[in-house]
Amino acid sequence: xxxxxxxxxxxxxxxxxxxYVKQPQTILRCLSxxxxxxxxxxxxxxxxxxxxxxxxxxxxxxxxxxxxxxGVGIGVLAFLACVVFLVLDAHFPQISNAKERxxxxxxDLVFSVAWTFLWFICFCxxxxxxxxxxxxxxxxxxxxxxxxxxxxxxxxxxxxILSFFAFGRYxxxxxxxxxxxxxxxxxxxxxxxxxxxxxxxxxxxYQQSPFSHNQEQPGEYQPPAY
Numbered sequence: 001x002x003x004x005x006x007x008x009x010x011x012x013x014x015x016x017x018x019x020y021v022k023q024p025q026t027i028l029r030c031l032s033x034x035x036x037x038x039x040x041x042x043x044x045x046x047x048x049x050x051x052x053x054x055x056x057x058x059x060x061x062x063x064x065x066x067x068x069x070x071g072v073g074i075g076v077l078a079f080l081a082c083v084v085f086l087v088l089d090a091h092f093p094q095i096s097n098a099k100e101r102x103x104x105x106x107x108d109l110v111f112s113v114a115w116t117f118l119w120f121i122c123f124c125x126x127x128x129x130x131x132x133x134x135x136x137x138x139x140x141x142x143x144x145x146x147x148x149x150x151x152x153x154x155x156x157x158x159x160x161i162l163s164f165f166a167f168g169r170y171x172x173x174x175x176x177x178x179x180x181x182x183x184x185x186x187x188x189x190x191x192x193x194x195x196x197x198x199x200x201x202x203x204x205x206y207q208q209s210p211f212s213h214n215q216e217q218p219g220e221y222q223p224p225a226y
Contacts, residue, residue, distance in 0.1 A: 020090055025165050029089070032158040033082035038151045039122075040075030043068050046144035060141050061129035071148060074122050078115055078155065085111075098173075105173060109166035116159040123152040 020026055047068045048057040059068035088104055095101055126149050133145075 028158050028162050029082045035151045035155045036075040036078035040072045043071050046141045062133045064129050067129045105170045112163040112166050119155040
C-alpha cells in the first residue's frame with residue numbers, strides 16, 4: 001500500500017505548529033488574507049463619497065458602484081476562503097482518508113485558479129475606472145484608490161503562486177498513487193506464496209495422501225471379512 005498521499009502519511013500525524021507556520025502555503029494564505037482585508041475594508045471605509053448637494057453616495061472609481069461592489073465581494077470571499085483553507089491545512093496531516101485529501105487539494109486548486117483570474121479582472125476594472133475618474137473623487141481619496149488597486153495586483157501574485165503549489169500537491173498525490181499503489185488482484189509481477197502442501201516430487205505439487213498404501217487398486221473388489 002502507499003505510504004503517503006498528497007504530501008502526508010496516510011496513517012495521520014500530529015500537528016506541528018512550527019512546520020505549519022513555515023510552510024509556503026501558510027505564508028501566502030496569510031498574505032492573501034491581509035490583502036483582501038485591505039481591499040474590501042478600504043472600499044467600505046473610503047471607497048464611497050457623497051457630495052453636499054447629493055444625499056446618495058457614489059463610488060470613487062468613476063462613480064461606478066459596480067466596481068466598488070465587485071471589489072468588496074471578491075475581497076470578502078477571498079478573506080473567508082483563506083480562513084477555511086488555513087484550517088484545512090492545519091488539519092490536513094491528520095486526515096488518513098486519501099479521497100478526502102484529494103477533494104481538499106482539488107478544491108484548493110480550483111478556487112486558487114478562479115480567484116487569480118477574478119483578482120486580475122478586479123485589478124483591470126478598478127485601474128481602468130480610476131484612470132477615467134475626474135472631479136472631486138480624485139482629490140478626496142487618491143491614496144485609498146491607489147492602495148485598493150495595488151493590493152488587488154498583489155492578490156493576483158499570491159493567489160497565482162497558491163495555484164502553483166496546489167497543482168504541485170495534486171500532481172504529487174497522483175504520482176504517489178501511480179508509483180506506489182498496486183492492486184494485489186491485478187499485480188502479476190509478484191507471485192503468490194507457495195502452498196504449504198507443495199512437494200518437490202510429483203507433477204501435481206501435492207503431497208501423497210497418507211492412506212494411499214491402504215487404498216484398493218481400481219477394478220479390484222475385496223469382499224468384507226465377517
